[in-house]
Amino acid sequence: MKVLCGYNVNIDAVYRMTAEEITGLVDLVDKGEMVDSIFDPPGEIRSLPDLVAGLVLHMQQGTGGEWFIYSDDIFRFLKDRYYEKSEVRLGGNMGIMANVMSHMGAEQVVMNAVGDIGAIRPLMSGENLVFAGGSAPQDASTSKDSNEIIHFVFDFSSGTRFEILRKEVIVPRENRFIATYDDINTELTITPEFEEYSREHVSEMDGAIVSGFNQLQDEYSDGSGYGERFERAHSQLKDWKALNTDLPIHVELGHFMSMEMGVFIFNELAGTVDSIGMNEDELVMLSELHGVPLDMIRKMDACAILDACVRCASSTGLKKIILHTRDFMMSIFAEGASTPVHEMEGMQFGVMCAAAFATSGKLPGRSQLEDSVSDLARSEEGMIQAGKVQDLIHGDEFEDGVCGEYKGYSVCILPTIICEDPVSTVGLGDTVSSATFLRWLELHRFR
Template identity: 40%
Template sequence: MNILCGYNVNIDSVYRISGIEISELLETFEEAEILNKIKNPPGNIFSESDFVAGLAYCMKNGYGAEWLVFEQSVFEFLKTRYFGKSIVRMGGNAGIMANALSQLGASRVIPNVAVPSKTQLSLFSKKAIYFPEASTQITENERKEPEENKGAFSSRQEPIHFVFDFSEGETFSLYGTEVRVPRENRFIATCDHLNLRLFVNPAFEQYALQHACELDGVLISGFHLLLENYPDGLTYETILDDTFSQLKSWKAKNNKLRIHLEFGHFSSKKIANSVFLKFEEISDSFGMNEDELSMLYSLHGVPGEGLLHMEADAISNAAFRLASGHGLKKLMIHTREFVLAVFKNDFNSIPDSEFEMGESENPILQKVVGEKLEALAFGVKCAGAYAASGRLEGWEFVEKEAAKLQESPFGKKRIEAFVKAFNGKTFGQGAYILRENYIICMLPTMLSRSPITTVGLGDTLTAGTFLRGLELDVQA
């Protein structure tokens, strides 16, 4: 399988900060300025004091947050002070999914890398990743880099997300007042001006156009990084138009190309809704978690409380309404405890009358459901194996590691509730229901008691499910 991965690839610099360190850092800044910014968080970082206040604000309240850095001097401060003693790893949905696909057996994986620095390239898998070389040709749809005199960052600035983990129970002095961190969380200072624009590397663009007929699938993500307005006057609507045109040109060359759009944590419901509505026709599938599903309330009408509590009936109803109301082919909701997917009956193998009759013993229906659950199960195993080991080393490795894990007890209970609420049928470790012209499948996740990592599990699950789905389609 040859798969493109766009658009957001970055470097994560992960550092666990102690109470002593934040106490010492606070003392180097003016008390009144920091306390005022903690009381009225700026939400973005234009100065070193903005960063320190944001970090202290999150540690004081146990909050998680991600603030964008808009000044080169702050980037230099963070890189000089923390990068050398951080854990440096692959960041960005597209980067994580590309590595997962490469390790899981894809033939060729082509990622969009905004800034192919030595550090960034070193974080990619060595198995199937391919970096195309740029030619002198400038393509029609190439996304232009921001002009350097219009922004604080160099156009070749490495995209680094500085992730500051902090532990529950850590104490620090906030100008004489002792503060105890109420819960473990993280504060992220993001220096990533190219991915904020879904910048497309010209080499990636040229390769996609020239080799579209050889591609099997496209995984796209990073839309949650978009801003409503940019310093140079650019808007997210323009970026979405450009991206849509790009995908449309690929589809025009290969109508069998499968496109999956993976959501992320949007800071703006307006942008989240715009992304969904813009790409609902051209995308073959969407993926998101329960929080991201709740942001689309205006499109499905299911209150967020049930979704955030991972109630089976609420998530099933929201996913079904979203899929059926917009004619989606596939929608996947991945939570910590279970994964649920809604598939449209567009296989021409299951008559609509059999959906209405609920003839669940039909062998054709059983085959279709079995394949859909098989793809989901492989994704679940990949995520579980990655959480437990921090690695993905091919199919045999995934199966071996997953065999050591237990299914989520919470997820299994939610599946029981799903079957009871909708008169569903069990199938292997999962279950399914028929609803109008859709099949809804559900499967528990696999949990590790002592996970090595909890970052990128949704992306790993998505990559595994997408790859296995493509393979099953080809076999069919």
């Protein structure tokens, strides 16, 4: 398979946030400022109390989140305190997805190579990668002028206990909070080399997978908004479709700074691309489109999630949505967009890749994939939710999952394979989505 891949890649500094560490951070900040940020979350980091509030909020709820850093001082604090103690890994939706597909057997993966590829390239394990663009290695200073693209990923574990303002917090589930320092991907930068290469070779490509729209900002320092930057990328996708009408394009949505931006971009992309992938937090963000009670989605109720996905697709004309959660994966698709066999086999491959990655932080070779997850079990909660969907749609059991029909859409749901003590949760969504897309392309191409 030959695949185009845009747009965001960065370096992740992954650090396990323990009870002792979060308590130490709380002790460093002004409690009044921290409380203000907890009760009125800024959604961005301009001070140390903002950072601590973001960590506390997401650890309390067990939810994933990403806040951007708008302070060089906070970036220096984080780099000095955590970088040397962190696991430095490949980051960025596009970077992870490109690496997964190339590692798992794609013939060629063409990357929109932004930033210091000299530093990023050694973090990639896949072969057959084409780096279209990228800068020369830069002097590693602690200023945004150096174009450092470091995202501090704070993983936290279920059951972690700490005290804040005399109240005990018990983390309900493992997840991660990301503090992002990035002036390149926030611009949705597209290299001239990627533009030229993709235009010249798109007719030879089997598919395209893109992401990074969630890095856009509501407002930039020059007073402009995200519209112009989004439209440049959107125009590129439209050009690809015009030049290769058979090119399947998948978008990974990501968590946006505002619901308004997320809904706008989803609506715009739905008329151009073939499928959009997301997790439950991102589906919550689209409540304006589906109107399903958010508490039901946050509780991972698969029937509510199914209803919300179908409403999002039917209201926008989108052909397919892939929804991935900790416990199950779901595909809903319109007639002609796919088949249950292709969807289930693609998702099966995807959840195996994600489980293998969660277990070790690395991907095995394709021939070792099944053996690498043979000791792991399907999610019990995922099986319960698949059973509820089966009752709702009167679906048929299909291998380890369920397939059927709901409000004019085909539905497939598959329980995930669970690693109870993951090395890291970051990148699992990108891993499962890109592996699923790769396998789907193989089946689609040779059907």
